Amino acid sequence: DGHDGHVRSVSPLDFAFSARLASISTRRTIMFEKSLHDLVRGIRNNKQNEARYIAGCIDEIKNELRQESKAIKATAVAKLIYLQMLGYDISWAAFNIVEVMSSSKFTQKRIGYLAATQSFHDETDVLMLTTNMIKKDMSSHNLYDAGTALTGLSCFVSNDLARDLANDLMSLLASTRPYVKKKAILVMYKVFLKFPDSLRPAFPRLKDRLEDPDPGVQSAAVNVICELARKNPKNYLALAPVFFKLMTASSNNWMLIKIIKLFAALAPLEPRLGKKLIEPLTNLIHSTSAMSLLYECVNTMVSAVPTHVPSMQLCVTKLRVMIEDPDQNLKYLGLLALGKILKHHPKAVQAHKELVMGCLDDRDESIRLRSLDLIYGMVNRKNLVEIIKKLMLHVDSAEGSGYRDELVSKIMEICCQNNYQNVVNFEWYISILVDLTRVEGTRHGKQIADQLLDVAIRVRAVRPFAVKQMARVLENMHVLAQKTHRNGVCEVLYAAAWICGEFASLLDDVEASLKAMLVPRVLALPGHIQSVFVQNGIKLYAYYLKKKDEEEEDEDEEEEDGITKLLQDKMPLFISSPDLEVQERASCVLQILKYMPKMKEKGAELAEELAELFEGELNPVAPKAQKKVPLPEGLDLDKWINDPPSESSDEEEFSMETAFLAQEKKKPRTREEVEEEEEELEKKREARRQSQLSNPHYLQSSSKKIKSSDGVDRIPVASLKLDIPLKIETDFKIETATSSKKKSKKKRRGRRGKGDRQSSDEEEVSRGRQRVDITTEEMPEGAVASDGEGEGKRRGVPDGVGDPHRALDIDLEKPLEADEVLPVRTHRVVTSKTVEKESGEKKKKDKKKKDKKKHRKHHRKHQEKGEEPQEGEDEEKLVGEEEEEEGVAVAVEPVKEEEVAKKREKKKKEKKVRKEEEEEEAKPEAGALDDYEFWLSQSNDVAKNEESVSEEKKEKVEVEEKPKKKSSKEKK
Numbered sequence: 001d002g003h004d005g006h007v008r009s010v011s012p013l014d015f016a017f018s019a020r021l022a023s024i025s026t027r028r029t030i031m032f033e034k035s036l037h038d039l040v041r042g043i044r045n046n047k048q049n050e051a052r053y054i055a056g057c058i059d060e061i062k063n064e065l066r067q068e069s070k071a072i073k074a075t076a077v078a079k080l081i082y083l084q085m086l087g088y089d090i091s092w093a094a095f096n097i098v099e100v101m102s103s104s105k106f107t108q109k110r111i112g113y114l115a116a117t118q119s120f121h122d123e124t125d126v127l128m129l130t131t132n133m134i135k136k137d138m139s140s141h142n143l144y145d146a147g148t149a150l151t152g153l154s155c156f157v158s159n160d161l162a163r164d165l166a167n168d169l170m171s172l173l174a175s176t177r178p179y180v181k182k183k184a185i186l187v188m189y190k191v192f193l194k195f196p197d198s199l200r201p202a203f204p205r206l207k208d209r210l211e212d213p214d215p216g217v218q219s220a221a222v223n224v225i226c227e228l229a230r231k232n233p234k235n236y237l238a239l240a241p242v243f244f245k246l247m248t249a250s251s252n253n254w255m256l257i258k259i260i261k262l263f264a265a266l267a268p269l270e271p272r273l274g275k276k277l278i279e280p281l282t283n284l285i286h287s288t289s290a291m292s293l294l295y296e297c298v299n300t301m302v303s304a305v306p307t308h309v310p311s312m313q314l315c316v317t318k319l320r321v322m323i324e325d326p327d328q329n330l331k332y333l334g335l336l337a338l339g340k341i342l343k344h345h346p347k348a349v350q351a352h353k354e355l356v357m358g359c360l361d362d363r364d365e366s367i368r369l370r371s372l373d374l375i376y377g378m379v380n381r382k383n384l385v386e387i388i389k390k391l392m393l394h395v396d397s398a399e400g401s402g403y404r405d406e407l408v409s410k411i412m413e414i415c416c417q418n419n420y421q422n423v424v425n426f427e428w429y430i431s432i433l434v435d436l437t438r439v440e441g442t443r444h445g446k447q448i449a450d451q452l453l454d455v456a457i458r459v460r461a462v463r464p465f466a467v468k469q470m471a472r473v474l475e476n477m478h479v480l481a482q483k484t485h486r487n488g489v490c491e492v493l494y495a496a497a498w499i500c501g502e503f504a505s506l507l508d509d510v511e512a513s514l515k516a517m518l519v520p521r522v523l524a525l526p527g528h529i530q531s532v533f534v535q536n537g538i539k540l541y542a543y544y545l546k547k548k549d550e551e552e553e554d555e556d557e558e559e560e561d562g563i564t565k566l567l568q569d570k571m572p573l574f575i576s577s578p579d580l581e582v583q584e585r586a587s588c589v590l591q592i593l594k595y596m597p598k599m600k601e602k603g604a605e606l607a608e609e610l611a612e613l614f615e616g617e618l619n620p621v622a623p624k625a626q627k628k629v630p631l632p633e634g635l636d637l638d639k640w641i642n643d644p645p646s647e648s649s650d651e652e653e654f655s656m657e658t659a660f661l662a663q664e665k666k667k668p669r670t671r672e673e674v675e676e677e678e679e680e681l682e683k684k685r686e687a688r689r690q691s692q693l694s695n696p697h698y699l700q701s702s703s704k705k706i707k708s709s710d711g712v713d714r715i716p717v718a719s720l721k722l723d724i725p726l727k728i729e730t731d732f733k734i735e736t737a738t739s740s741k742k743k744s745k746k747k748r749r750g751r752r753g754k755g756d757r758q759s760s761d762e763e764e765v766s767r768g769r770q771r772v773d774i775t776t777e778e779m780p781e782g783a784v785a786s787d788g789e790g791e792g793k794r795r796g797v798p799d800g801v802g803d804p805h806r807a808l809d810i811d812l813e814k815p816l817e818a819d820e821v822l823p824v825r826t827h828r829v830v831t832s833k834t835v836e837k838e839s840g841e842k843k844k845k846d847k848k849k850k851d852k853k854k855h856r857k858h859h860r861k862h863q864e865k866g867e868e869p870q871e872g873e874d875e876e877k878l879v880g881e882e883e884e885e886e887g888v889a890v891a892v893e894p895v896k897e898e899e900v901a902k903k904r905e906k907k908k909k910e911k912k913v914r915k916e917e918e919e920e921e922a923k924p925e926a927g928a929l930d931d932y933e934f935w936l937s938q939s940n941d942v943a944k945n946e947e948s949v950s951e952e953k954k955e956k957v958e959v960e961e962k963p964k965k966k967s968s969k970e971k972k
């Protein structure tokens with residue numbers, strides 16, 4: 001339509017010109033769009049307004065994704081990949097990513113799959129649209145299309161994709177292209193994790209890939225089987241001969257590492273396998289120059305044959321080379337493997353003590369910690385003092401609080417291992433513990449305090465020395481009291497006060513120690529330490545009074561009065577402590593101190609009676625002793641002690657006043673009062689409803705309202721699913737006169753044991769070693785302490801939940817059942833019977849249609865002529881036509897039946913041949929364990945001969961099969 005309103009014709013040149021303009025416009029849009037390079041450069045240039053710039057770029061990318069050009073979409077998706085790496089969410093572009101994945105160009109397809117690997121996950125909605133596309137790409141003739149699809153599938157495979165594509169992936173295992181075959185094997189591992197039912201049907205074909213001629217395919221199959229064997233290696237024990245052959249024949253170090261790792265897991269399950277592995281592993285240790293392979297060989301040797309002395313000596317010498325290497329990683333691995341050998345052959349490792357001690361000077365903290373673990377197992381009575389001396393020097397020069405704390409902890413663990421069996425002089429050990437209290441910033445004060453208490457209680461000969469050292473610690477309290485953080489050195493004051501109070505008779509100056517415990521600085525200590533100070537202060541006071549009474553000197557009365565007054569002045573400070581236990585103990589002590597002078601005025605001597613309160617030694621009670629106490633006869637813990645409360649008592653109302661005062665009798669309310677209260681309640685409810693309706697900020701619930709007349713019983717109660725029941729169980733037990741009998745029996749047992757201990761004491765003292773009294777924890781009569789009792793099962797996540805390999809613990813030796821088949825999307829299966837049935841039905845339908853058409857035609861002709869059709873004529877014509885059709889059919893049908901019969905016979909023969917072949921193939925699988933047992937019973941030389949014989953047999957079979965193949969082709 002021109003400007004003058006006339007219609008003009010359009011020439012072909014105009015169409016070409018318009019198409020040219022469209023192509024130029026698309027090129028111009030591509031030209032002016034930002035590329036990935038422009039995006040990166042723009043982000044770097046807009047550091048101050050980076051978020052605003054990226055928001056603008058995302059808007060541009062959304063506009064680009066609306067374009068029809070795949071090239072523009074691919075560029076936009078590439079920019080989204082970069083933004084996703086910066087932390088931006090691109091899940092909103094999932095459908096556009098699928099569009100780019102479906103592109104026919106490899107450069108664009110690769111961008112789409114890369115975006116999918118980074119942004120897709122199991123719950124991505126658009127994954128259901130990718131099933132057929134991935135299947136098409138995997139079966140593509142283009143090598144790189146198939147590789148890209150397989151690589152992407154391994155990253156975002158879901159349960160549905162694994163189920164739908166398992167059969168296609170298994171068919172790719174038989175591909176002629178090693179590149180595709182290798183990737184398909186690796187993807188099958190991810191499919192097994194998502195769809196474990198596919199493991200058993202696919203495993204025979206995966207096992208065949210272990211003998212593939214391509215080394216890459218072999219390595220991929222080894223990797224997958226080694227990962228599958230992580231959960232339960234026993235399922236793959238029958239594959240040991242195949243892996244042994246690969247280990248002796250392969251030169252690929254990475255594949256050898258995987259195989260040797262698998263043997264390390266299999267060897268503990270089969271002791272005979274370790275003997276089989278000694279020779280090849282020894283050859284590898286001698287010949288390989290790869291340190292990673294050497295480490296795996298040593299690790300497998302330790303787990304397979306830990307009792308074989310020559311092999312362990314060889315491993316130790318090789319590990320020494322690794323430890324002396326300047327590479328930090330090799331040094332760490334060498335120390336790690338040496339620690340495993342130390343458990344079985346400590347003497348072989350102790351010969352390299354100097355080398356391990358030298359690693360304490362290494363700058364790498366992880367190496368120093370690993371060497372500390374080794375030193376723990378290398379200590380004996382002869383070298384304990386020397387090793388601890390070197391460790392104490394390292395404590396002084398250690399850098400970093402973490403390593404210093406580890407050193408302090410390790411020193412105590414080394415000395416106390418196996419009930420102090422390596423400690424000869426306990427006075428030396430007490431001095432070491434006191435020196436450890438001076439370590440700056442240590443967080444092992446609780447452990448040091450426990451060690452001091454343990455040694456002082458169990459080693460009688462060291463108690464005088466321990467008491468003297470603890471008295472000095474109390475005098476220098478100002479040094480330790482400053483560090484009051486959790487598990488700090490202030491915890492040592494707990495042990496110092498307890499030891500001085502418990503063994504007060506060994507103190508040189510009781511008065512000085514008592515005054516040290518009452519210093520005002522004590523109030524800054526934690527509550528549990530203050531309570532020990534108060535308790536042991538009264539112990540020292542009681543011993544002080546008893547000692548003064550025995551001396552019977554008049555001058556001591558003034559000193560006694562001074563000590564008493566000092567305690568009376570200091571105890572109110574402890575009573576004001578925020579800790580309840582400190583308040584209680586200080587109150588008791590103060591009342592005792594007030595009571596003492598009153599009784600003294602009456603002429604009563606209470607010093608000896610006060611000292612008797614704290615005399616005697618208390619044996620420790622086992623932590624599980626209460627559970628072992630048997631129930632007395634006739635005691636029913638579930639029975640009511642008093643009469644059970646009546647049902648009516650539950651309905652009665654109680655207040656706080658009635659809990660302590662006499663309950664006043666309530667007057668019964670009249671019916672009118674009750675009705676008035678109900679009316680007031682109804683008015684209040686109605687006012688609350690009106691206020692809620694008029695309040696715009698009140699959120700109305702969608703649930704049905706409960707009528708007030710329904711009462712409280714009509715309110716629905718939601719059941720809570722709790723992992724931990726809200727039931728509080730109490731284990732209180734009533735002990736009567738039986739407890740006194742048990743105590744008397746325990747005392748008799750203790751007296752018998754003392755004689756035995758004294759005799760053993762004399763034997764060890766004669767050897768020059770102090771006696772360690774291992775005090776047995778008290779248990780009820782006839783009860784035995786059981787290990788692990790009372791710990792309870794681990795709560796929270798059950799064992800194995802969340803482990804992806806848990807579902808792969810499948811027995812692969814069982815023959816496949818009929819239902820264990822991979823799901824395949826196939827068309828309807830058509831047999832000869834269904835063909836005959838459907839053809840007969842079709843003929844009947846066709847005949848009916850023809851009859852109807854003829855009847856209508858004939859009826860129309862008669863209507864046109866104005867005649868009525870005679871019934872006989874129509875029937876005769878129809879019958880004649882049917883007979884003609886049946887005659888033709890009869891002439892053709894005999895030929896079809898003969899062909900169908902021949903085909904049936906051929907199919908039956910083929911099925912029989914297939915069944916026989918499957919049975920033959922299944923026989924060696926069923927007897928795989930028998931072959932494995934036979935392989936283990938043979939020596940390595942016989943195994944080599946078998947391999948050569950099997951190769952000759954294969955060559956003969958190949959020569960015999962060639963003419964057979966030709967004859968089959970000629971038949972075809």
